[in-house]
Amino acid sequence: MNALSIALKDVRILLRERGLLVQLFLLPLVFIIGFSMVFSLGGGNEAITLPVVNLDAEGEIAQALIDDLSATGGIQVALYTQDEAGTLLDEGEIKRVLSIPAGFTADVSAGRRTVLELVSDPEASEQQTAAVREVVDGVARNLSLETQLREAFRRMDEMTATGPPEYQVFTETTIEEQARRQFERSRHTPLVSIAQSFPTNLLGDQDELGVQVTVAGLLVLFVFLTAQTTAQSIYDERKVGSFRRLMAAPLSKAELLAGKMIPNLITTVAQIVVIFAAGVLLVPLLGMEALTLGDDLLGLAVVSLLVALCSTSMGVVIAALARTENQISGISQVALWVMGAMGGAFMPRFLMGDFLSTVGKVIPHAWATEAYYGLLLRGEGMASITSELAALAAFSVVFLVIGVWRFDFDS
Amino acid sequence: MSEPVLVVQDLKKKYGDFEAVRGISFRVSQGEIFGLLGPNGAGKTQSISMMTGLFPPTSGRVHICGLDLSRDTNAAKRKVGLVPQELALYPTLSARENLMFFGRIYGLRGKELRQRVSAMLEVVQLTDRSDDAVEKYSGGMKRRVNIAAGLLHEPEILFLDEPTVGVDPQSRNAIFESVEALNRTGTSIVYTTHYMEEAERLCHRVAIIDEGKIIALDTPSGLIQSLGGGVIQVGLDDGAVQGPLGEFGAEREPGVPGKRVLQVVEQVGGLASVKAASLRDGLLKIEAHRAQEALMGMLEITNQLDVRITVLQILEPNLEGVFLHLTGKKLRE
Known part of the structure; x- marks a missing residue:
């Protein structure tokens, strides 16, 4: 009291x-x-230019990744060769480079894990780098999901086509279940990951x-x-x-x-x-x-x-x-x-x-x-x-x- | 004498090697005003702090109305009122809000609390200004509220710690009258001060405290009588001219007493009616057993040695003299 x-x-x-x-x-x-x-005011509504080195130039999935990145609106992709990017990065002309490794498409298609490399100048805006990483991460994750799903359906289609009618085990239900599993797998163990540790808690x-x-x-x-x-x-x-x-x-x-x-x-x-x-x-x-x-x-x-x-x-x-x-x-x-x-x-x-x-x-x-x-x-x-x-x-x-x-x- | 409301036994407070209070003991009776007289830093506030339970003593005991303060702490504290040296009030709150708060802390509630607060505001004559913030009051008014806050719960014994420090003469008199009026209602009071005239005027008994010890305890008149016949101060001039030292032996350096002045000091010091004679700042100071005899003897010696008296002061025996006599220091040094 x-x-x-x-x-x-x-x-x-x-x-x-x-x-x-x-x-x-x-x-x-x-x-x-x-x-x-x-x-x-300083927020990232303006597109950030992202230099990209594509070492898998012929690969469909690498191209799809670049297209998807451009389509986000937040990032404007600029393609460079490996040497050009290295020089510009050394001179400070560009602050970060995303490298798509050789064999990227083959690895993703085969379900093997692969790594995108994001090299960042220490003086680059950390906020922008974090935003870039988030966007790339999101696009890559979606891409790997799409690839995995497409591959699964392709296999199912092949198996259904060659077997007699009494062996048609892939019903509509089992296909849905397969899609769900692939989706979960893609979320937890994405085929494509980014080789830069950065927070995962940024929102768009x-x-x-x-x-x-x-x-x-x-x-x-x-x-x-x-x-x-x-x-x-x-x-x-x-x-x-x-x-x-x-x-x-x-x-x-x-x-x-x-x-x-x-x-x-x-x-x-x-x-x-x-x-x-x-x-x-x-x-x-x-x-x-x-x-x-x-x-x-x-x-x-x-x-x-x-x-x-x-x-x-x-x-x-x-x-x-x-x-x-x-x-x-x-x-x-x-x-x-x-x-x-x-x-x-x-x-x-x-x-x-x-x-x-x-x-x-x-x-x-x-x-x-x-x-x-x-x-x-x-x-x-x-x-x-x-x-x-x-x-x-x-x-x-x-x-x-x-x-x-x-x-x-x-x- | 009635039952003691306060018994202090061998109270000590040490901070490391430093002894702030060095074993004080005394009793205060019901209805008594007891003074603790001493210079600043003598240990008065430390002693009061232990007697009111602010902090425990290093050793020793305090009993209030028969209650052991260290055991029945809260019950004993309810019997005590403290008026600290500082204006222990919240400046942005009004006098009424301050008193209501302190009343609640002592367990008063509701109608009783409101009535007591109103009554205390009447006593300290602040009813008209009771809703003004205390920070807008004069120093004297704040002091009055400070005292009212200590009295609100009607304590058996009130501790007043230097209540007149920084107060104008008019407010000081008002405080004296309040203390006397309060005492007439039977409240016992422990009053600390370094003003000897306050102790002489208000206190039934006075303990003189210095360096954490009580060095004398008696009624004011008893203490003064212990000093004896009083103090006489005399200015002397033997006619020696101030000038360069050594020429004709009659001249002297400025500030150095003449030869016949020194003879006066020596002979006066030898008188049977004189306790001690000393020369300080050109004044002969005579502490007398019997002041009248000492004065007559001093006049005879100055006549014989042809030394002129320039100043003559006969100091009334008082507590200042007692303190000087006991410690060799002035109360306000």
């Missing part, structure tokens, strides 16, 4: 801090709208991608920035001396800390709700794709609560470690913004490269962003992001334990 009294008091104080309210609720919206616009539409990625990254940044508000609130209690008065009251330390955490938990949850609401309702009014909340709203609520708890616990740690107002401000300005950036606030995490992506795993921001990517970007459910949920819960517990352990109630 005492914890609720403290929480209620802090909420009253917060509601009178207009500057803080702007920082907590308005600033994230400005960032989200701004970054979504950047994504949309750049507008939608922009909003989903932007909201996930910036939401995590701003919710964790609220840790500063938690720390500042605890520091202010010390500064005005009310902390001494509260410690002299019949009140346990746990009640006192809980009372300081609850309002910040409420604030961060409110922040998340406002950001999602703006993504769904406000962003489309500005001519961009609306945020879609995915298929698992319960999962979204669980992730959001864990992120809010983790941020609040982090605030307790900052309050416990910082001795002055400047230290709180310093830690928050540097650490929280840097961690936010590493967590994908300003660049999607899947474009960061292996090093930053791996390093990011030591901070909760990365796990939080990945959890949101799972739900918002890939449309997965809670079951697919259990490791992210576990990590966020673990960070919350660790922060809380360190915060309580290091918190100096005596001063």
Whole structure:
């Protein structure tokens, strides 16, 4: 009950801090709208030129692949010889080359696995490279499916034609079943794969991608920035001396800390709700794709609560470690913004490269962003992001334990 | 004397090798105003913090109304009111909101809470401004709300930690009157200050604390009497001309006392009525057993040695003198 009294008091104080309210609720919206616009304007609706070296020049399937790539609209194919492509790539004139290997058509036709090589200049736009890879991957997958199905039907046709009527075992049902199996096989073990490791979680539409990625990254940044508000609130209690008065009251330390955490938990949850609401309702009014909340709203609520708890616990740690107002401000300005950036606030995490992506795993921001990517970007459910949920819960517990352990109630 | 509401036994607080409080013991009776007098850094706030349960002592015990603070912590804390040295209020909340909050923390609810808050606002004469944010109040008004917050739950014993620091004389008097009025209702008060005149005016008994230890404990008059007859300060001039040192032996360096002045100091120090005589900043300071006798003896010696008196001050015996006598330091050093 005492914890609720403290929480209620802090909420009253917060509601009178207009500057803080702007920082907590308005600033994230400005960032989200701004970054979504950047994504949309710079988005990949213009065709990307893709140099292609076709070493299987006579092959039907290689030609079909090139035709299909051109037909996507997102990619404009430019054919080069191997030498030309190598020279241009060395000179920096072109940034990437797709190589179709010799014998590609024969391999695909025979059901043998084959590899398309996508060579990319390190300085090439990672976003464009990722988009190219996705398009090539999609086209190749469809192509291999088509080839496999065609081959299956061809064999069935041959067998049906040569056998007596009583041996006609391929009924309409068995043909459908065969087609389904081939389709599944093509999805899971495609005949054609691309020799470049890259994220598989990009979606095609750049507008939608922009909003989903932007909201996930910036939401995590701003919710964790609220840790500063938690720390500042605890520091202010010390500064005005009310902390001494509260410690002299019949009140346990746990009640006192809980009372300081609850309002910040409420604030961060409110922040998340406002950001999602703006993504769904406000962003489309500005001519961009609306945020879609995915298929698992319960999962979204669980992730959001864990992120809010983790941020609040982090605030307790900052309050416990910082001795002055400047230290709180310093830690928050540097650490929280840097961690936010590493967590994908300003660049999607899947474009960061292996090093930053791996390093990011030591901070909760990365796990939080990945959890949101799972739900918002890939449309997965809670079951697919259990490791992210576990990590966020673990960070919350660790922060809380360190915060309580290091918190100096005596001063 | 009635039952003690506060018993402090050998209270100590150590931070590493540093002993902030070095074993203090005393009792406060029902209805008593007990002063803790000492300079800044003497250990007053640390002591009060332990007595109000803000943090535990390194060793020692505190009993409040018979309750052991370390065992029956919450029950004991309910008997205690604390008015910290800082203005422990939320500046953007109104006086009423502040009091409502602190009332809730002490378990007051509903109608009783509202009535107590309204009553306290009446007592501190802030009913008209009760819905204004505290940050818009004057320093004195804030102090009054600060005290009201400590009294809301009607504590048996109230701890006032330097309540007049940074307060104008008018508000200071208002605070004195509030403390006296509160005490008339039977509330016991522990009052810390480094202003000896406050301790003399308000306190029934005073403990003088320095470097974490109580060095004297008595009624203000008892402490003053222990000093004896008081202090006399005398400015002396033996007519020696200030000038280059060494010429004719009569001249002296600026700031260096003349030969006959030193003789006066020596002879006055030998008088039976004088405890000690010293020369500091050109003033002869006489700590007397019997001030009148000491004064007469000093006048006789200055006449004999033909030393002119330029300044004569007879200091009233007071707690400042007691502190000076006991520690060799001024209270506000």
